Each structure stands twice: as C-alpha cells, then as structure tokens.
Amino acid sequence: MPEGHTLHRLAGELNSSFAGRRVRVSSPQGRFAASAAELDDSTMIIAAAHGKQLFCDFDDDRILHIHLGLIGSLDLGPPVPVRGEVRVRLATPSVVADLRGPQLCAVRTPEEVAAVVATLGPDPLRADADPDLAWIRLRRSGRPIAALLMDQSVLSGVGNVYRAEVLFRNRIDPHRTGKQLTRRSWRAIWDDLVELMPIGVRDGRIDTVRPEHMPEAMGRPPRVDDHGGEVYVYRRAGQSCFVCGSRIRTEVLAGRNLFWCGRCQRRG
DNA sequence: CGAGCATGGTGAC
DNA sequence: TCACCCTGCTCGA
Numbered sequence: 001m002p003e004g005h006t007l008h009r010l011a012g013e014l015n016s017s018f019a020g021r022r023v024r025v026s027s028p029q030g031r032f033a034a035s036a037a038e039l040d041d042s043t044m045i046i047a048a049a050h051g052k053q054l055f056c057d058f059d060d061d062r063i064l065h066i067h068l069g070l071i072g073s074l075d076l077g078p079p080v081p082v083r084g085e086v087r088v089r090l091a092t093p094s095v096v097a098d099l100r101g102p103q104l105c106a107v108r109t110p111e112e113v114a115a116v117v118a119t120l121g122p123d124p125l126r127a128d129a130d131p132d133l134a135w136i137r138l139r140r141s142g143r144p145i146a147a148l149l150m151d152q153s154v155l156s157g158v159g160n161v162y163r164a165e166v167l168f169r170n171r172i173d174p175h176r177t178g179k180q181l182t183r184r185s186w187r188a189i190w191d192d193l194v195e196l197m198p199i200g201v202r203d204g205r206i207d208t209v210r211p212e213h214m215p216e217a218m219g220r221p222p223r224v225d226d227h228g229g230e231v232y233v234y235r236r237a238g239q240s241c242f243v244c245g246s247r248i249r250t251e252v253l254a255g256r257n258l259f260w261c262g263r264c265q266r267r268g
Numbered sequence: 269c270g271a272g273c274a275t276g277g278t279g280a281c
Numbered sequence: 282t283c284a285c286c287c288t289g290c291t292c293g294a
Binding site for chain 1: 289
Binding site: 002003005006052067068069070071072103104150152159160161162206234255256257 | 274
C-alpha cells in the first residue's frame with residue numbers, strides 16, 4: 001500500500017483522530033512494549049509525513065517514527081478487538097489505530113528526526129520541497145531515471161507505481177539516465193508528481209489515467225485489479241497500451257518490477 | 269498446508 | 282547483487 005501518498009493520508013487521519021488528545025499506546029504483539037509504556041497516556045501534538053516516513057509528535061519532545069516498508073499497514077477505525085500481529089495500537093475512547101508489519105517503529109528525539117529528514121530528497125507532497133535539489137543529483141548521474149526516481153535521497157515519496165506511471169505519462173523511457181534527461185523533462189516529471197500525488201492522498205489510491213484514456217472514453221472495460229486505481233502500465237505486462245496498443249513490457253530494474261511501453265516512451 | 273507475492277529498505281559481500 | 286526482514290493474502294497441491 002505505502003507510497004508517499006499513503007503516509008500523507010495517514011498523517012491527516014491521525015491528526016483528525018488523535019492530535020491534541022491523550023492517547024493510549026500499547027503493543028498487543030509485545031515487540032514495542034517498552035516504548036509503548038513510555039508513550040502511554042501522553043498527548044499527541046501532531047502527525048506529519050516526509051516522503052514515506054511518518055512522524056507522530058508526542059509531548060515532551062518524543063516522536064513516534066514509523067516506516068511501513070513494503071508490507072506494513074496502519075488502520076484507523078472504531079474500537080475493535082485486536083486481530084493479527086498488532087505492533088502498536090493507538091487508542092482514544094472512540095478510535096483505534098493499529099500498526100502491523102512496519103519496517104521501522106521507534107521513539108525519536110527531535111534531533112534524530114532532523115537527521116532522518118536531512119537524508120531525504122524533496123517530497124512532491126510538501127509545500128517546502130525544492131525540485132532543484134533533486135535536479136542537482138539527477139543531472140550528473142549515469143543511473144537510469146527509473147532507479148533515480150526510487151532513490152529516497154534524490155526525491156522522496158515516489159514508489160514503484162508512481163515511477164512507472166509518471167514516466168509513461170511523460171513519455172520517457174525508464175532506461176534514460178539522469179545525464180540524458182533535460183532540465184525541462186525533469187520539471188515535467190516533478191510538476192506531474194505535484195499534480196498526481198495529492199489526488200492519491202485524497203482518494204487513497206493511485207489513479208493516473210487521463211480522462212481521454214479512461215475506460216468510458218475508450219470503450220474498454222475498467223481495469224480489473226484489486227490493488228489500485230486506473231493506471232497505464234503498472235502490472236499490465238503483456239497487455240495492450242491504452243494509447244498505442246503495443247504490448248506493455250516488464251523487467252526488473254533497481255530490484256523492482258518495472259513496467260513501460262516501448263513505443264510511447266522515448267529514449268531521447 | 270506451503271509457496272509465492274506485495275506500492276520498501278538494509279546490510280553483507 | 283543478493284539474502285533477508287516485517288505480515289497477510291491467494292493460489293495450488
């Protein structure tokens with residue numbers, strides 16, 4: 001589930017339900033028991049995301065730092081009995097938030113959080129982001145753009161779905177290197193992410209298909225896939241490109257499954 | 269029931 | 282580049 005949009009959405013949900021309130025903190029699974037006891041019954045000030053990192057500020061300068069990783073989840077809802085491996089449960093009388101399978105969950109100091117944030121590239125979902133910081137890294141790199149987009153120290157928040165989709169939408173071959181990218185192309189990618197990712201935050205899913213290519217407009221059936229919205233190439237290997245009809249290709253790049261259209265997306 | 273898979277990342281070689 | 286970590290779900294024996 002978790003690319004940057006998921007974490008920003010969760011930060012908003014946490015703020016609605018917990019900010020300014022006393023929070024019960026527990027670790028039903030036990031692996032976070034000591035830290036949970038330390039935070040229990042204190043006040044959550046505010047939650048915020050930076051890229052895929054989620055930070056919940058509690059009083060006394062204690063910050064709960066969460067990274068969901070590939071399989072982690074944080075589910076908010078009405079109080080229900082604990083089910084499965086719940087690493088951390090945040091609770092008020094009316095709401096619980098259950099954290100399962102996070103890659104990282106720890107209590108940090110403000111200095112430690114600042115150090116983490118300092119390692120991250122600009123986040124398209126943050127108003128304070130400066131795309132030129134990413135461009136400085138990109139422009140001299142011999143690595144493929146599909147790898148650079150996933151590198152959280154270059155820019156933060158983009159994952160495997162957004163990298164594939166933003167490259168398709170901008171007709172850029174994933175193998176083009178940073179050096180082969182023009183500043184103009186980079187700005188097009190960035191501006192597109194700034195447009196797309198807030199939609200993901202709003203809807204809680206990734207939709208990237210433009211109106212003229214939507215199923216209704218094209219006379220094609222809606223995408224049958226339970227894990228996402230309407231996308232052009234992600235997990236569509238072997239199927240027809242919605243724009244040109246050629247077969248969507250796939251390969252492993254930077255350790256992850258990459259999808260692209262060899263005809264629509266150009267090398268140079 | 270086990271194997272394989274997943275929108276991520278780390279550490280060892 | 283690879284093994285491995287975290288959890289839950291699906292699929293095939």
